[in-house]
Amino acid sequence: MSQSTEAQRVAPAPPPQPAQPIDLGWVQHLMDEEFNARDWREANELALLALMEIQEHWGYCSEDAAAVVADHLGIELQRVYALLTFYGDLRTTPRADNVYIACDGAACNVLGSGQLVERLFDRLGIIRKGQTSPDGKVTMEIFSGCMGACQIGPMATVNGKAYGNLTPEKVDQIVNELLK
Amino acid sequence: MADRSPFDQLHARATAAWDALQSSDKTVITVNVHGGSLPVGAEDIYKNLVFLTETRQIPAIVRQTGSLGFEFAETIVQVKRPNEPTIVYGHIGEDEVIELIERAVEGDGVWAEKALGWLEPQGLVVEPPLTLEQSADAAGLEDYKGIPPLKRHPYLRRQTRWLSRRWGRIDPESIEEYIAEGGYQGFVKALTEMTPDQVIEEVKKTNIRGRGGAGFQMGIKWESGRKSRNNQKYVICNGHEGEPNVFKDRRTFESDPHVVLEGIMIGCVAISATVGYAFIGGEFPLGIKRFKQAVKAAERAGLLGKNILGTGIDLEVRVRIGGGAYISGEGSALIYSVQGDRPQPRTKPPRSVEYGLWGKPTVVNNVETLANAPDIVMRGGEWFHAIGPDHSTGTKLVTIAGPVEYTGVSEIVMDMSIHDLIYEVHGGMRRGSEFKGFQTGGVSGGCLPADQLHFKVDFEDMNGVGGMLGSAGFIVLDHHTTAVEWARYLMKFNADESCGKCTPCRLGCPAMTEILDRVRFGTGHESDLDLINYTGKQIIEISLCGLGQAAPAPILSLVQNYRDDFLSYIRDKRNPATGQALEGAADLVVLTRGTHRVIDDPYRIGREAQRAPQILPGREIGSEETNRKGDIGDADPRRAAQPQDDALLRRP
Numbered sequence: 001m002s003q004s005t006e007a008q009r010v011a012p013a014p015p016p017q018p019a020q021p022i023d024l025g026w027v028q029h030l031m032d033e034e035f036n037a038r039d040w041r042e043a044n045e046l047a048l049l050a051l052m053e054i055q056e057h058w059g060y061c062s063e064d065a066a067a068v069v070a071d072h073l074g075i076e077l078q079r080v081y082a083l084l085t086f087y088g089d090l091r092t093t094p095r096a097d098n099v100y101i102a103c104d105g106a107a108c109n110v111l112g113s114g115q116l117v118e119r120l121f122d123r124l125g126i127i128r129k130g131q132t133s134p135d136g137k138v139t140m141e142i143f144s145g146c147m148g149a150c151q152i153g154p155m156a157t158v159n160g161k162a163y164g165n166l167t168p169e170k171v172d173q174i175v176n177e178l179l180k
Numbered sequence: 181m182a183d184r185s186p187f188d189q190l191h192a193r194a195t196a197a198w199d200a201l202q203s204s205d206k207t208v209i210t211v212n213v214h215g216g217s218l219p220v221g222a223e224d225i226y227k228n229l230v231f232l233t234e235t236r237q238i239p240a241i242v243r244q245t246g247s248l249g250f251e252f253a254e255t256i257v258q259v260k261r262p263n264e265p266t267i268v269y270g271h272i273g274e275d276e277v278i279e280l281i282e283r284a285v286e287g288d289g290v291w292a293e294k295a296l297g298w299l300e301p302q303g304l305v306v307e308p309p310l311t312l313e314q315s316a317d318a319a320g321l322e323d324y325k326g327i328p329p330l331k332r333h334p335y336l337r338r339q340t341r342w343l344s345r346r347w348g349r350i351d352p353e354s355i356e357e358y359i360a361e362g363g364y365q366g367f368v369k370a371l372t373e374m375t376p377d378q379v380i381e382e383v384k385k386t387n388i389r390g391r392g393g394a395g396f397q398m399g400i401k402w403e404s405g406r407k408s409r410n411n412q413k414y415v416i417c418n419g420h421e422g423e424p425n426v427f428k429d430r431r432t433f434e435s436d437p438h439v440v441l442e443g444i445m446i447g448c449v450a451i452s453a454t455v456g457y458a459f460i461g462g463e464f465p466l467g468i469k470r471f472k473q474a475v476k477a478a479e480r481a482g483l484l485g486k487n488i489l490g491t492g493i494d495l496e497v498r499v500r501i502g503g504g505a506y507i508s509g510e511g512s513a514l515i516y517s518v519q520g521d522r523p524q525p526r527t528k529p530p531r532s533v534e535y536g537l538w539g540k541p542t543v544v545n546n547v548e549t550l551a552n553a554p555d556i557v558m559r560g561g562e563w564f565h566a567i568g569p570d571h572s573t574g575t576k577l578v579t580i581a582g583p584v585e586y587t588g589v590s591e592i593v594m595d596m597s598i599h600d601l602i603y604e605v606h607g608g609m610r611r612g613s614e615f616k617g618f619q620t621g622g623v624s625g626g627c628l629p630a631d632q633l634h635f636k637v638d639f640e641d642m643n644g645v646g647g648m649l650g651s652a653g654f655i656v657l658d659h660h661t662t663a664v665e666w667a668r669y670l671m672k673f674n675a676d677e678s679c680g681k682c683t684p685c686r687l688g689c690p691a692m693t694e695i696l697d698r699v700r701f702g703t704g705h706e707s708d709l710d711l712i713n714y715t716g717k718q719i720i721e722i723s724l725c726g727l728g729q730a731a732p733a734p735i736l737s738l739v740q741n742y743r744d745d746f747l748s749y750i751r752d753k754r755n756p757a758t759g760q761a762l763e764g765a766a767d768l769v770v771l772t773r774g775t776h777r778v779i780d781d782p783y784r785i786g787r788e789a790q791r792a793p794q795i796l797p798g799r800e801i802g803s804e805e806t807n808r809k810g811d812i813g814d815a816d817p818r819r820a821a822q823p824q825d826d827a828l829l830r831r832p
């Protein structure tokens with residue numbers, strides 16, 4: 001298979017531009033208020049917490065925001081980038097308005113979430129977890145840990161609301177609603 | 181001078197308030213709000229109950245609590261009317277709140293269809309190693325208005341509730357209720373009445389082994405931490421639970437955060453550390469929130485801070501949060517994660533009790549291990565040692581997920597067989613599901629077939645057949661799942677979560693995933709089974725950390741125990757569960773679960789990396805002659821497949 005066709009197939013959809021970029025003043029304010037290290041050790045310890053806090057508020061953590069974090073804590077920028085790129089939870093690009101998080105923990109998988117995930121990938125036209133559908137409407141995430149609601153597996157959370165005992169029909173219904 | 185009077189005053193106040201709540205002349209409605217009930221609407225039910233009791237002017241107190249362990253019956257609401265026992269209702273939907281009020285709170289106060297059982301005032305506590313049913317028999321509990329005692333519920337009968345005795349009972353956000361239920365007594369005793377050496381002596385007597393997976397003796401760890409001479413030491417609570425089916429630590433944080441905090445504090449006192457850390461996985465925001473509140477409350481109560489109770493001891497507990505990397509649960513990786521480095525394990529020794537966080541001696545213990553510490557201090561090591569067999573003392577929180585009748589967190593004495601655990605505690609298989617396998621040790625142990633269920637759930641018994649207690653998260657597989665699909669899932673998880681530091685795990689796990697993909701799409705060959713064994717054993721042998729060494733273990737066990745499944749895929753090109761013919765990824769466009777990737781050459785990763793052997797499908801490797809001894813070296817397919825290489829090497 002030639003290089004170009006492979007590139008076409010695996011090329012991720014371009015991430016939608018954020019409606020508003022992260023307000024760096026807000027980040028600076030957050031750092032001033034909550035992340036004041038008493039020594040260099042604590043400064044290093046706080047970096048990850050600050051990134052998580054920014055992501056929780058804005059949905060992602062841009063490299064500019066990471067620079068503010070590094071600057072405030074007085075640690076090297078590459079250390080912050082190293083965290084930003086290692087952890088599965090941290091994102092550098094924003095998500096779409098709709099976020100579909102499928103649980104693919106062991107229990108859900110045994111109950112059939114694997115097929116549902118493959119079905120969703122086809123339906124949304126994406127090939128990798130964390131991608132946004134080409135029309136920019138839905139971001140699909142897979143949670144390979146456990147969401148902790150194994151009694152209703154296979155389950156998924158869509159925009160924060162949980163759906164349990166999913167079947168292919170239910171999934172289609174949910175996605176049709178999102179893509180409308 | 182040590183002065184425990186401030187704590188005793190607090191205890192008296194808390195007990196009075198707790199007793200007043202128990203004998204309140206209002207109806208007490210308790211909603212179990214935790215990570216397992218929030219997805220099914222517990223928050224809405226709570227808010228609706230508050231709203232309805234106010235608008236209908238029902239004299240009632242509506243409160244929140246953690247999990248009772250009944251994950252399958254969420255949302256659970258407990259109703260205690262004045263001068264009546266608590267009745268526990270399960271399966272309450274978001275739209276059934278009005279009915280609940282009308283039938284369980286007003287009227288005759290019994291909604292028999294939804295009732296799981298009635299509960300005594302002291303809750304689900306039982307003195308181990310007795311089971312709940314034995315204690316119910318001893319107390320002669322009988323039905324109340326036609327509702328059986330909760331202790332006789334089929335899910336609870338064989339369980340022993342001790343570590344989880346406050347779950348679903350106290351408000352996890354209230355330190356007073358924890359103190360009223362005997363909380364922080366152990367810490368204050370360790371602080372004021374015992375020397376650190378005495379504390380460690382008691383812990384050593386218990387023979388308690390770590391609950392996180394490795395099963396290391398807690399007493400030995402603490403003693404090494406105590407003996408390390410340094411001006412600064414640390415205790416870290418490993419609350420990172422990244423395995424895809426384990427949630428006992430999460431429920432502990434959500435239902436009884438103070439007991440973990442108390443365990444950390446006792447650990448700090450025992451090894452003379454002044455700073456303790458709680459490292460919590462980012463997956464459970466509610467647990468993080470409740471634990472942070474617990475720390476703040478303990479600071480306010482004077483149990484954390486400077487000069488605690490006049491003893492001159494300073495103590496600080498910091499909360500650190502992981503970012504969703506499975507590897508963070510490994511001891512040394514966890515320390516790097518706390519330090520703000522990439523969590524990648526390092527070689528040991530030095531062990532973390534010698535060289536840990538910031539180069540200082542550090543004791544790293546699992547949540548459940550630390551949660552046992554207060555009881556050990558209060559009751560003594562011998563009491564604990566008497567529970568369960570000698571090599572596996574104490575009770576164990578167990579999570580079972582999959583198609584069983586009762587999913588949830590159970591607590592057992594480690595003397596029960598796997599069969600009893602599945603069929604007598606967790607209710608057996610759901611209707612329409614046939615038992616197929618029992619995955620042990622999260623994603624790191626072997627998968628046991630039906631004829632191996634007589635082994636005991638403890639640290640030793642099932643090791644001989646490749647099983648592993650791990651953190652006691654188990655998965656039950658039914659006949660809808662094939663061994664190939666399951667192996668693929670586990671391997672994919674490990675490949676995704678590999679930290680990428682050492683080569684065997686970084687390249688070996690994806691390579692094994694590809695082999696399994698070949699098999700899964702019908703392009704596998706019988707020699708692939710030997711290749712799996714060969715690659716897996718190499719990964720086990722030369723990986724750096726425990727997670728890499730454990731990653732191929734379940735796959736090797738699956739190949740051994742469910743060879744028929746694999747052969748059905750390979751020979752008959754048929755999925756044995758559904759009977760469907762495999763589509764055959766003839767062009768090898770493998771759209772794999774989780775990561776859709778295009779593979780133009782099934783051996784690409786191996787070839788590019790020059791790691792895996794270059795074998796073409798069809799070549800018999802690891803056949804009778806080459807694999808006679810079954811050792812790794814013997815089956816080296818490179819030698820079998822490429823004789824011409826040897827010729828090159830022998831050039832004069």
